[in-house]
Every structure is written in structure tokens, then in C-alpha cells.
Amino acid sequence: MSVPSTSDVALSAAQLSLSFGGVQALQQVSLTVPAGQITGIIGPNGAGKSSLFNLLAGSMRPDAGQIHLGSVDVTRLPMHQRARHGLVRTFQIVRELDSLSVLENLLLAHPAHSGDQLWRVFAGRAVVRRTEALALERAHALLARVRLTALANHSAGALSGGQKKLLELARALMLSPAILLLDEPAAGVSPALIEELCSFILQLRQEGLTIAIVEHNMDVIASLCDTVYVLAEGCVLTHGDFATVTADARVVQAYLG
Ligand SMILES: Nc1ncnc2c1ncn2[C@@H]1O[C@H](COP(=O)(O)OP(=O)(O)O)[C@@H](O)[C@H]1O
Numbered sequence: 001m002s003v004p005s006t007s008d009v010a011l012s013a014a015q016l017s018l019s020f021g022g023v024q025a026l027q028q029v030s031l032t033v034p035a036g037q038i039t040g041i042i043g044p045n046g047a048g049k050s051s052l053f054n055l056l057a058g059s060m061r062p063d064a065g066q067i068h069l070g071s072v073d074v075t076r077l078p079m080h081q082r083a084r085h086g087l088v089r090t091f092q093i094v095r096e097l098d099s100l101s102v103l104e105n106l107l108l109a110h111p112a113h114s115g116d117q118l119w120r121v122f123a124g125r126a127v128v129r130r131t132e133a134l135a136l137e138r139a140h141a142l143l144a145r146v147r148l149t150a151l152a153n154h155s156a157g158a159l160s161g162g163q164k165k166l167l168e169l170a171r172a173l174m175l176s177p178a179i180l181l182l183d184e185p186a187a188g189v190s191p192a193l194i195e196e197l198c199s200f201i202l203q204l205r206q207e208g209l210t211i212a213i214v215e216h217n218m219d220v221i222a223s224l225c226d227t228v229y230v231l232a233e234g235c236v237l238t239h240g241d242f243a244t245v246t247a248d249a250r251v252v253q254a255y256l257g
């Protein structure tokens with residue numbers, strides 16, 4: 001298992017196509033997510049944003065095209081193997097287990113708990129204890145960063161929509177990603193928490209994380225993204241900085257439909 005260093009990691013897609021029966025969801029889509037930057041993906045409903053994200057994260061396979069993580073071709077790798085190469089996603093619909101505590105949700109996300117537990121049989125007790133101690137330490141550190149420490153032992157079901165999004169982000173960070181794919185992180189989040197979420201995401205970039213984000217909230221896209229890709233009808237319409245792409249007449253037209 002090799003986790004690439006953040007300095008050379010970038011995610012790239014070349015000529016991705018995907019269809020559902022007669023519907024061409026994506027048509028020869030190419031994009032680059034530069035290392036250490038935040039790349040946004042926007043576009044009107046049905047443009048293909050979720051489909052592209054599913055291909056990048058590994059929950060779907062393209063009909064044609066390639067996806068590279070750094071120099072590694074991951075096009076056919078399942079999601080958990082991409083995670084080992086440093087690529088981790090969050091979901092638009094959070095997947096917290098409501099009946100478990102906030103802390104337990106984080107511990108469950110740790111790699112030591114994500115597969116089968118057979119390794120415990122072979123690893124000595126000291127190794128198991130050490131791994132669990134490290135996971136606990138990491139979980140507490142992340143809870144402090146997303147300001148959920150006071151709620152660590154509350155059931156996750158009691159969190160607000162925004163707090164659940166922060167917990168979802170912390171769960172992804174338990175996997176120590178180099179590249180984070182964020183699927184509508186601001187959806188259903190109150191304005192006050194959106195600000196906190198954005199400053200946290202900017203901090204993560206500062207620390208060297210590479211981030212790609214699908215988001216409907218244009219203020220969030222404007223404040224976070226170095227580069228924005230605009231999808232429309234399954235194709236990349238244009239890409240560039242937020243001000244430039246949103247001033248593009250073709251983009252305005254695509255949104256007006
Ligand atoms: N599982 C699916 N089955 C059939 N059609 C789908 C499926 N997922 C997406 N589509 C179609 O693919 C196109 C792109 O959808 P999607 O990627 O969800 O767009 P967006 O996320 O930008 O709204 C749409 O026409 C949508 O109806």
C-alpha cells in the first residue's frame with residue numbers, strides 16, 4: 001500500500017463517457033484536479049456532475065475514458081482501493097449511523113474497522129491496542145477541529161444537518177486522504193455553519209490536501225475554488241476561475257436553459 005505524497009498527487013480524467021440506456025450522462029469529459037488546489041464542478045441539474053463524481057470516486061465505471069491518480073491508472077479500481085491510493089469522497093446524503101455516538105461513527109470510519117476483522121487474529125494484542133489508540137487519538141483531534149468535542153458521546157442522530165456534514169467530513173479525514181471529493185458539502189447547512197465549513201475546507205487546502213467539490217451554493221464555490229469546471233448536458237462547457245466562467249455567455253445560457 002503506497003500513499004502518494006501530496007506534492008505530486010493530482011487527479012485527472014481523460015475523455016470519460018457514461019450512458020444510462022439511451023441517456024448520455026457524460027460525453028468525453030476531461031478534467032484535471034491540480035495538487036494542493038480546490039477544483040469546483042458546477043452546472044445545471046442533469047448536467048452530469050453526480051455521474052462524474054461517481055466515476056472519479058469509483059462507485060461507477062465509465063463506458064470509455066481513463067482516470068488517473070497521479071500516475072496510477074485507477075479507472076477499474078473499486079472505491080476502497082482508490083482510498084488506499086489517497087482518494088476519499090464524502091456523500092451528498094450523509095451516511096452517519098444515527099444510533100451510534102458521534103465518536104463511534106468516527107472510529108468506524110478508520111481503516112482498521114472498514115474491512116473484515118481477520119487481521120486482529122494475526123496481529124498481536126499489542127498491535128491491536130496500539131492501532132485502536134491511534135484511531136481514538138485521531139478521532140478526538142478531528143472532533144476538536146470540527147468543534148464537535150462536546151457532542152462526542154451524543155448519538156449522531158441528534159446532530160443538526162450542518163453538524164452531520166462536519167461529521168461526514170471528519171469521517172473522510174479518518175482515512176488520511178491526499179485527495180478529497182466533496183459532494184455538496186453545504187447542502188442543508190445553516191449560513192453560520194457554512195462559513196465554518198468553508199474556513200475548515202480552506203485550512204485543509206493550506207495543509208496540502210487536494211480537493212474537488214460539487215456544490216450548488218455559488219458563494220461557496222466562489223470563496224473556495226481555484227478553478228471551476230462547468231458541465232452542461234454531459235460535456236465540459238468551459239473551465240477557469242469563478243469570475244471568468246460565470247461571465248461566460250455560454251454558461252449563463254446553460255443555466256437559463
Ligand atoms: N442511475 C441513473 N439511471 C438513469 N439515468 C441517470 C442515472 N443517473 C443519472 N442519470 C441521468 O444522467 C444525466 C446526468 O445526471 P446527473 O449526473 O445526476 O446530473 P447532475 O448531478 O449534474 O444533476 C441526467 O439526464 C440523469 O437523468
Ligand SMILES: [Mg+2]
Nearest residue numbers: 046049050051
Ligand atoms: Mg447531482
